[in-house]
Amino acid sequence: MVINYLALAVPFFLFFIWLEYYIAQKQGKSYFKFNSSIANINVGIAERLIDLFTAGGFYFFYDYLHTHFAIFDIQPSILLWIALLLATDFLWYWYHRFGHEVNLFWGFHVVHHQSEEFNYTAATRITIFQSVVRTAFWSVLPIIGFPAEMITTILLVHGIYPFFTHTRLIGKLGILEYIMVTPSHHRVHHASNEEYLDKNFGDMFIIWDKLFGTFAEEKEEPTYGLTKQLGSYSFLWQHFHFLVEIGYAAKTEKGLLNKLKVIFGRPSSFSPDMRHKAEKKFLAVRKVKVHTTKFRTYVVAQIAFIIIALFLLLLFEHYIPLFLQVMVALFILITLINCGAIMEQRRWVFYLEFVRASLVTITTYYYFPSPTLTGMLILLLITGIAYFSSLQKQYLRLIYGKRKFFE
Ligand SMILES: [Zn+2]
Numbered sequence: 416m417v418i419n420y421l422a423l424a425v426p427f428f429l430f431f432i433w434l435e436y437y438i439a440q441k442q443g444k445s446y447f448k449f450n451s452s453i454a455n456i457n458v459g460i461a462e463r464l465i466d467l468f469t470a471g472g473f474y475f476f477y478d479y480l481h482t483h484f485a486i487f488d489i490q491p492s493i494l495l496w497i498a499l500l501l502a503t504d505f506l507w508y509w510y511h512r513f514g515h516e517v518n519l520f521w522g523f524h525v526v527h528h529q530s531e532e533f534n535y536t537a538a539t540r541i542t543i544f545q546s547v548v549r550t551a552f553w554s555v556l557p558i559i560g561f562p563a564e565m566i567t568t569i570l571l572v573h574g575i576y577p578f579f580t581h582t583r584l585i586g587k588l589g590i591l592e593y594i595m596v597t598p599s600h601h602r603v604h605h606a607s608n609e610e611y612l613d614k615n616f617g618d619m620f621i622i623w624d625k626l627f628g629t630f631a632e633e634k635e636e637p638t639y640g641l642t643k644q645l646g647s648y649s650f651l652w653q654h655f656h657f658l659v660e661i662g663y664a665a666k667t668e669k670g671l672l673n674k675l676k677v678i679f680g681r682p683s684s685f686s687p688d689m690r691h692k693a694e695k696k697f698l699a700v701r702k703v704k705v706h707t708t709k710f711r712t713y714v715v716a717q718i719a720f721i722i723i724a725l726f727l728l729l730l731f732e733h734y735i736p737l738f739l740q741v742m743v744a745l746f747i748l749i750t751l752i753n754c755g756a757i758m759e760q761r762r763w764v765f766y767l768e769f770v771r772a773s774l775v776t777i778t779t780y781y782y783f784p785s786p787t788l789t790g791m792l793i794l795l796l797i798t799g800i801a802y803f804s805s806l807q808k809q810y811l812r813l814i815y816g817k818r819k820f821f822e
């Protein structure tokens with residue numbers, strides 16, 4: 416039996432999130448907030464999910480470059496593994512620094528920094544877009560001559576190590592503070608305090624920051640998140656808001672050169688009005704006024720369900736046909752959007768239930784094309800549409816509790 420051991424990353428990271436939560440509770444520290452933690456984990460779920468379809472592509476890309484352009488014929492040895500670890504970390508430093516200093520790259524990396532809480536759930540905020548940018552930076556490695564197997568193995572180290580630097584439970588680590596990136600260093604990186612901005616870009620080693628003058632020691636208590644907090648837990652908005660803002664800013668500029676200046680300029684010189692403009696256009700939808708936390712049970716149940724689905728999907732990747740993989744992946748993505756929208760108290764979550772029902776119907780029909788079953792499902796769908804508005808009312812009452820439906 417060929418199972419995908421990378422799936423074990425899911426319970427592995429969940430265990431440490433639980434452990435950190437447990438210890439923090441015991442020590443009476445409130446390091447976790449419901450909406451923020453769920454939103455963080457949702458970003459991580461999407462990343463693991465999409466990785467299922469893209470990991471092979473990254474490997475192929477490195478392998479292609481290695482086969483066609485490798486300068487040296489590198490064979491794995493202890494020294495060369497160490498050299499590769501240093502090289503990837505050096506490239507990581509620059510990839511990360513560009514992620515903060517160039518608007519377009521910040522548009523992708525900003526997702527990692529939206530959490531107002533700093534805990535292991537924030538570590539899961541990684542997106543596929545970041546992986547694409549990182550791969551571009553790392554493409555020099557196969558050209559030097561490092562084989563794709565070596566690079567993707569080192570990628571695992573860079574996947575695990577930084578997870579553990581996202582915590583407030585661990586203080587300073589003595590001598591390690593001089594060489595490694597520690598939780599203290601990374602707390603500074605996630606802070607919006609003036610003196611901490613654009614500091615500590617390193618992933619594993621802090622030496623690059625010291626070398627290139629971007630190092631800052633943790634002195635005063637950091638305030639976490641963006642300098643201008645997003646204040647939204649919407650899955651889609653968190654992923655795309657800054658790209659939308661860049662779009663608006665580029666639109667207002669005249670001439671190609673000025674537009675390019677916006678896209679590749681510095682986030683610090685970016686007009687804050689764009690956020691307002693984008694929010695007005697994309698977020699000004701009717702909300703439900705909620706004073707309860709009733710929806711939490713529904714959100715937690717959905718997240719638990721899709722985490723199990725994701726784990727099984729990854730574990731038995733080689734046995735699940737592509738059609739089913741795609742359908743399950745779409746179901747999980749819609750669920751992530753659904754949970755984000757519920758935490759934002761959007762009314763349109765109800766439409767997403769129809770999308771999910773349709774996905775289940777299509778999949779059922781694909782495997783069991785019986786006319787009776789199809790007839791029943793279509794009948795159910797027609798009934799749903801016929802009683803749409805009363806169903807919607809019932810549904811919103813069920814998840815949000817009893818109160819006025821309009822703002
Ligand atoms: Zn960063």
Ligand SMILES: [Zn+2]
Pocket residue numbers: 527538581601605
């Ligand atoms: Zn981080």
